Amino acid sequence: MLLAVDTGNTQTHIGIFRKDALVAQWRTSTEAGRTADELALIFQQFLALVGLSFSREVTGVVIGSVVPTQTAALREMVGRYFHFEPVVVEPGIRTGLQVRTDHPREVGADRIVNAVAAIELAGPPAIVIDFGTATTFDAVNERGEFIGGAIAPGLEVSADALFRVAAQIQKVELVAPADVVGRTTVEAVRSGVLFGAAAMVDGMIERMGKSIGGQASVLATGGLAPRVIPECNSSIRHEPDLTLIGLRLLYERNTEPR
Numbered sequence: 001m002l003l004a005v006d007t008g009n010t011q012t013h014i015g016i017f018r019k020d021a022l023v024a025q026w027r028t029s030t031e032a033g034r035t036a037d038e039l040a041l042i043f044q045q046f047l048a049l050v051g052l053s054f055s056r057e058v059t060g061v062v063i064g065s066v067v068p069t070q071t072a073a074l075r076e077m078v079g080r081y082f083h084f085e086p087v088v089v090e091p092g093i094r095t096g097l098q099v100r101t102d103h104p105r106e107v108g109a110d111r112i113v114n115a116v117a118a119i120e121l122a123g124p125p126a127i128v129i130d131f132g133t134a135t136t137f138d139a140v141n142e143r144g145e146f147i148g149g150a151i152a153p154g155l156e157v158s159a160d161a162l163f164r165v166a167a168q169i170q171k172v173e174l175v176a177p178a179d180v181v182g183r184t185t186v187e188a189v190r191s192g193v194l195f196g197a198a199a200m201v202d203g204m205i206e207r208m209g210k211s212i213g214g215q216a217s218v219l220a221t222g223g224l225a226p227r228v229i230p231e232c233n234s235s236i237r238h239e240p241d242l243t244l245i246g247l248r249l250l251y252e253r254n255t256e257p258r
Contacts (some may be wrong), residue, residue, distance in 0.1 A: 007065035036077035051097040062251035117246030122217035131222035196230035
């Protein structure tokens, strides 16, 4: 079985694949200081929840991480407890994806993984949106090349900044109000944050679509996607497991014979 680990700045998404099937998944908070031993304990407990053995049933591990300290700790954990090397998404691995940016090595592992999965699921051209700590928009042209994208503050990051600097605005639950015109401060904040994010997404899809050319498929993933997508006017395909699927594809491309 394959253990796939997607470590973002805020959350770590963990999945177990049996061949092509994602049979279980979990999310835990990302803490940059966690050691290899702490990670092993967390993974062992998650696997035990579905009756899987930490040491006997995992035959491969693939890691996509944007937190360098956790990348190192995960690599150490795999070597110590599984006794083989993981596939880590980093410069030099086989992706099958041409990265046509000015500085390809600067592109985050999560963005590469998502683009690989989007091409597999929908084909090029494609726009991939990841609603996480940041909201990222990535563009794949008609030739299936990653050509760049845009990075904006995430929904919760934007809201937290507002709550922190505006003394008279209290923190509120981010749910859509009944109307775009808020008649209370709480409704006004919800409208501005949620509908504002949706309007940004619609605008970015329109602009990026024109830049790419052709009829681009739009796929979205990330923990905050379900809050924003329903408020958008654009046609967006929600793929909550997009990053895990991409990790599985990259594992296969780097372990199968050339």
